[in-house]
Amino acid sequence: MPIIDRLFAFLDNLTPGQIALGLALVSTLMLVIDERRLSLLPLLVQYILVALMIGSRIYHPIAFVWIGIGVAICLVLYITARHVQQGLRVLAPSSREESPIWRTPPAPTLRAISLANMGPIFRLVVMILGGIVAYGLWRSYPLQGLPAELNLTGYWLISVGLLTTLTSVDPLRMGLGLLTFVNGFEAVYLFLEQSLVVIALLGIVGIVMALGIAASAESWLESLQEETAR
Amino acid sequence: MMLLALVALPLVMAVVVLLLRGLPIIAAPLSAATLIVMAVLCLSGQQVGPLVVLGRSINLLPLEAVGLAFCAMVLALMVLYAYRLSQGSWAYSLTLLSMSFFAAAIMVRNMAIGGLLLEMGVITAVMLVLSKRPGAAMTGMRILILLTLSGLLLLLAAWALESRATAPNNQMFTDIGTVALTLGFSIALAIVPFHIWQPSVFYYGEPLAAVMLSVVFGIVVLLRLNAMFQVSMWPGGRELFSALLLGGGTLTALVGGITALAQRTVNRALAYAALADMGMVIIGLGINTRASLGVAAMHLVYRGIAIVVVSMSLGILRQCLDGDDITHLSGAIRRAPLAVISMMIGGFSLAGLPLTAGFATRLLLYRAFASQYTPWTIPLILCSLGPAWAFTRCIAAALVSTPISGGRREPLLPGLLTFALSLALLALGVYPNLLSLLPKEWLGSLASVLFTLRG
Numbered sequence: 156m157p158i159i160d161r162l163f164a165f166l167d168n169l170t171p172g173q174i175a176l177g178l179a180l181v182s183t184l185m186l187v188i189d190e191r192r193l194s195l196l197p198l199l200v201q202y203i204l205v206a207l208m209i210g211s212r213i214y215h216p217i218a219f220v221w222i223g224i225g226v227a228i229c230l231v232l233y234i235t236a237r238h239v240q241q242g243l244r245v246l247a248p249s250s251r252e253e254s255p256i257w258r259t260p261p262a263p264t265l266r267a268i269s270l271a272n273m274g275p276i277f278r279l280v281v282m283i284l285g286g287i288v289a290y291g292l293w294r295s296y297p298l299q300g301l302p303a304e305l306n307l308t309g310y311w312l313i314s315v316g317l318l319t320t321l322t323s324v325d326p327l328r329m330g331l332g333l334l335t336f337v338n339g340f341e342a343v344y345l346f347l348e349q350s351l352v353v354i355a356l357l358g359i360v361g362i363v364m365a366l367g368i369a370a371s372a373e374s375w376l377e378s379l380q381e382e383t384a385r
Numbered sequence: 386m387m388l389l390a391l392v393a394l395p396l397v398m399a400v401v402v403l404l405l406r407g408l409p410i411i412a413a414p415l416s417a418a419t420l421i422v423m424a425v426l427c428l429s430g431q432q433v434g435p436l437v438v439l440g441r442s443i444n445l446l447p448l449e450a451v452g453l454a455f456c457a458m459v460l461a462l463m464v465l466y467a468y469r470l471s472q473g474s475w476a477y478s479l480t481l482l483s484m485s486f487f488a489a490a491i492m493v494r495n496m497a498i499g500g501l502l503l504e505m506g507v508i509t510a511v512m513l514v515l516s517k518r519p520g521a522a523m524t525g526m527r528i529l530i531l532l533t534l535s536g537l538l539l540l541l542a543a544w545a546l547e548s549r550a551t552a553p554n555n556q557m558f559t560d561i562g563t564v565a566l567t568l569g570f571s572i573a574l575a576i577v578p579f580h581i582w583q584p585s586v587f588y589y590g591e592p593l594a595a596v597m598l599s600v601v602f603g604i605v606v607l608l609r610l611n612a613m614f615q616v617s618m619w620p621g622g623r624e625l626f627s628a629l630l631l632g633g634g635t636l637t638a639l640v641g642g643i644t645a646l647a648q649r650t651v652n653r654a655l656a657y658a659a660l661a662d663m664g665m666v667i668i669g670l671g672i673n674t675r676a677s678l679g680v681a682a683m684h685l686v687y688r689g690i691a692i693v694v695v696s697m698s699l700g701i702l703r704q705c706l707d708g709d710d711i712t713h714l715s716g717a718i719r720r721a722p723l724a725v726i727s728m729m730i731g732g733f734s735l736a737g738l739p740l741t742a743g744f745a746t747r748l749l750l751y752r753a754f755a756s757q758y759t760p761w762t763i764p765l766i767l768c769s770l771g772p773a774w775a776f777t778r779c780i781a782a783a784l785v786s787t788p789i790s791g792g793r794r795e796p797l798l799p800g801l802l803t804f805a806l807s808l809a810l811l812a813l814g815v816y817p818n819l820l821s822l823l824p825k826e827w828l829g830s831l832a833s834v835l836f837t838l839r840g
Contacts (some may be wrong), residue, residue, distance in 0.1 A: 299557065324528040333530050340537050348497060348544055352439055356501040360508070360536075367529050368510045373514040375522035383518055 156384055166207055175304040175311075182315045182335055183282050187275045191236040191327055195366050198331060199229045207336050208305060209345045217345075217354060224358040228334065228365040232327070235369040239327055242376045245384050285315040290326075298343065305346060312339025326375045330368030337361065387426055388436050388443055391453070391488045394426075397480035406474045413658035416477040420461035423484065427454035431658070434577060435494070443492045444776045448682075448818055452608050453491055455686060456601040459693055460484065460705060463593045468798045470700050472591040476513060482769070483510040483597060487605045496543035497614055503609060504536030507573075507602060513594035517767075521589040528582045528598075538569030539609075549619060559619055566613070573606045575599075575660060576667065577631040577640045586654035592696035599659050600689040607670075631671030635761060638664025642768025648775045651709040651728060655695045657770030658735040662688045662743070664731055669750050677753040684746035688733065689741060690810055697803040698724040705793045714779055716787035723800035724781045727807035732776030735768050736795030741781055742813035 169177070178201060184196035184310025204223025210218025254325045289310040298306050341357055398419040405412045427450040435444040445453070460480055467476055486506030492497040510770035511532060514525040552558065568579075575583040586598045614623060641661030648654045666688065669681025699709055701724035706713040718725045730741060737747035746767070755762040813819055 158811065190658055193796055250836050320530055329526050333533060337533065337537070344540065344544070344738050347548075350497070351442065353497050353501065356498060356505075360501055360504055363505050364529075364533065367512055368526070370515055371522050371529065372527070374517065377517045378519050380494040381517050 166203070166366060169207060171208060171211075171302065171304040175308045178208075178308050180285070180310060183279070185331060185335065186278045186282050186315065186319055187239055189275065191240050193231060194328075195229050195233050195236055197364050198232075199225055201335065201338060202226075202228070205308075205312075205342050208308065209342060212305070212326075212346060213304075213349050213354075220358065224361055228361055231362070231365045231369050232330070235372045236327060239325075239372050239376050242380065246379055257346060273319070278322070281318050282315060283287050285318045288310065289314040301343065301346060305342060309339045309343035312336065312342065326368060326371035329374065330365075332362070333368070334364065338363065386444055387429070388492055390437075391423060391426055391445070391492070391687065393484040395423060395488070396479040399478045399485065402481060403475075403814075406478065409468055409471070409477075412477050413464055416481055417461045417464045418836065419481060420457045420464065420484065420542070423459045423488070424454040424461070427451070427457065429799040431643065434668055439500060442494045443489075444494060445492050449491050449608050449613070452604050453488055455689065456487070457484065457602055459596060459600060460593075461690055462594050462633065462802065463697075465702070466697055466802055467591075467593055469796045469799050470592075470704055472513070472593040473516060476591070476593055476806075477514050479509055479601055480593065480597065483507075483601075485512075487601065488623050490603060491612075494612070497540060499609060500536060500539040500543050502610065503535065503539070503605065506605070507536065509596075510594075510602060512595045513597055514590040516589070516591065518524045518589060522713065524589045526587045528586065531582045535569045535572035538565045538572070539556060540829075542566040543613070543829075546618075553619070559622075562619075563622075566626070567719060570591040570606065571633060573668065574603060575637075575662075575663065577637045580637065580660055584653065587652045587656035587696075587699075591635055592700040595699075596693055600692050603663065604685060604689070607666075607719040609837070625672050627673040629669050629671075630673075631758075632663045634671050635669030635758075635765065636664070637667060638705075638765055639768050640664075642771035645775045647769035649711045649778065649836060650694070651699050651714070651779050654732065654772065654775035655692070655735070655781060658732065659692050660769065661687070661772055662691075662735050662737075665737075665747060665750050668754055668829075672753050672757065674753065677750065680746050680753065682750055684743070684750060687742040687746055687755075687810070687813070690729045690806060691734040692740075694727050694807045694810060695735065695804070698728035699730065699806075701799055702728070702805065705795055709779075711779065711782040713780040715785050718782035718792075721795035721800070723804040724795055725780065727800075727803040729780050731809035732779075732810050733773065734814065736771075736773035736776060738773055740811065740814045742810045742817075744814055745817050763838050 181197040181200045181204070185194050185201070188194040188197070203222050205224065206221035207219040209221065210216075289307065292310045293303075293307045294315070298309075299302070301309075312335050316332045316334070316339055319332030319335060320329050321333060323334075335359075345354060345357070400416065402412045402416050405415070436443045437443075464477060464480060485507045486502050490499050490502035490506055493502060508529060511525055511529045514528060515522055536696060542562050542565035545558045545626060546563060549555065549558035549562060570576075571579040572582075587595050590598070614626070618626075621673070640662050641657045641659075641664055645654055645657035646662060648657060662684070665687050666681050669677045702709050702714070702717060702726055705721045705724070707719055734741035734743035737743045751766060752763060754765065799814060
């Protein structure tokens, strides 16, 4: 228990600037990490940090509700990520085995994935681009009445989420981008609209969205399996 | 109680049907019965005052009741059709769940809450597109992203419009509201150039998904648009949005019509014909006279029925012929006569050819458009030949006599259902006064047509 107490004390003592920095770091990690299950961990931390950021400005208990929603979303996605990761491992040989491009799996979609998987450096460049776009937007169009760090965080998550969505070729990764984008929007929106009903409905939208992403990823895997079996 | 029942009933039945999804013989009639009960509740004429739930007002205006009832009836037919031509094991539950969210979104007066409920409904509806078909999952995900973006923009617009009411001199709220509302509704209504998601629904989705996202979602979005315009709009805002609707509608009708010209599959012909027809509806709303608004509402109903007919035919043709392009359609009249005839009538109604339901309303819309923007009327009429040509090409291929060996025959019940609906389109085209047989209260709601952008 002391560990949990210390953890809460540590999280409570974080300044908004540190939270914003943490969010930038975890969204970078989410984009760079290749393993689908592992990339959910930064998403969970992202939910916790957004919850701390909005909770300190609205009502403290909202932070716990938001963390709960984040945990539920990540659990839903974890089950799917595990299934997809295992399914893909069966379908495609590991990257070490398949060096020449002409030996990539015959299914067109799988071939597209292996071609589009540009590796962590490409994704890091994408992240830097997202950061520059967010900074530019923040400097040019700061939202009136919004704290600077919340404003920048919102822009950062929205641009990184959008870029992740655009550069991904499987529904799960696109979904992670979409959730990051929505998180950025909600971080700003909840500061402007503080009705409890709206907050609750936003949470439900997040869970319905996670279910939609999970369903898309599962049906994508099924279609790949069918295509490869032919 | 009636208002709460409209949301609670499909929600509860969605869970029941989910548990019974392995038994379609029970799940399909149960889902259809739920939707029919919803339609009856909407049209029962019990006008109740606004109800306050959690401090928020909910209400169902006559026009909204008719719109919701129409959506429920259309989906009831689709669910019955889906009993013989499976649309996926989750289809019934997802349909009911979406309807529950859509009903709530229509009834809630608060713009932010309404927008969030609409978003939940559309996310659920997009799950209907998902299937094992190659490309369907990615398409579903892309549609989910675009429609989520549209939902967030509408949420932003709601905040801006509500904030503007308290600070009318702040130009920032007006700017944000205008941009967010325009982009959000353009994506949701698939107005050109934001239409890219809609043709994929017809290509990858089953007929139920196509009807849900092109007919039901379109009507729900227009009802939300109407509610937003009635509640809060700044001086000059209605005029600005009327002009935007008119421009967007004209562009959509032109692009849809021209693109349809080159299509060689039923699904693509249907997708672009539906797009062009939505353009006509939006033109009617943009002209913004009492008569044009009434005709646009009527055209929306005919468009919905025509899309249902062609989508059902498409499902049957895909099942019988393993495809719906011109090559597969060769000789289809022998194997699926009811589907081919229905496709012809439905397609021609969408294109607005004479003797079909779509003709009369299209003609009135052309006249209303010509009275104000004469030079653009001729290109608009010429572009309506695009869908007609695309469907004629498909029908010509289906009528070619070729030897058929084996294969699947047309399923009788879905075929008869499709044919009966297409006959209704034909009957309405030949004798439009048939509508006067409807109960007076329904006609009252229809005639009072109140997409009151005029304020």
